[in-house]
Amino acid sequence: MCVVSMVMDHYTEKWFRPYQIDFSNPPTRQEFDDLKKDVLEMRELLKRAKIYDEENGQKDCELEEKKEIIRKVAEAVGIDIEEIFAS
DSSP, X not given: OOHHHHHHHHHHHHHTSTTTOOTTSXXXXXXXXXXXXXXXXXXXXXXXXHHHHHHTTOTTOSOXXXXXXXXXXXXXXXXXXXXXXXX
16 A cells, blocks of 8 residues: 555544544534644645655555545645645
8 A cells, every 4th residue: 555545544534433524514613623734734744645655666556536535525624635636
């Protein structure tokens, strides 16, 4: 497994445990701010992971399904992460 994929797994598991993210109910301000902070942190880790993967021959190994989940969460909090997935 490449590092980019592992980072995405970490955050999706963190966010989608029962009780963490429930898109049927609006989040509190604190929940929104916490999620936004996580997405910003994840974006920086993904940048570093992408470089590591490229240097170690594991470029672009993440699944499209994982990328789509990450994109939706980032979009929900107003953060652009497309630079991570641009080839």
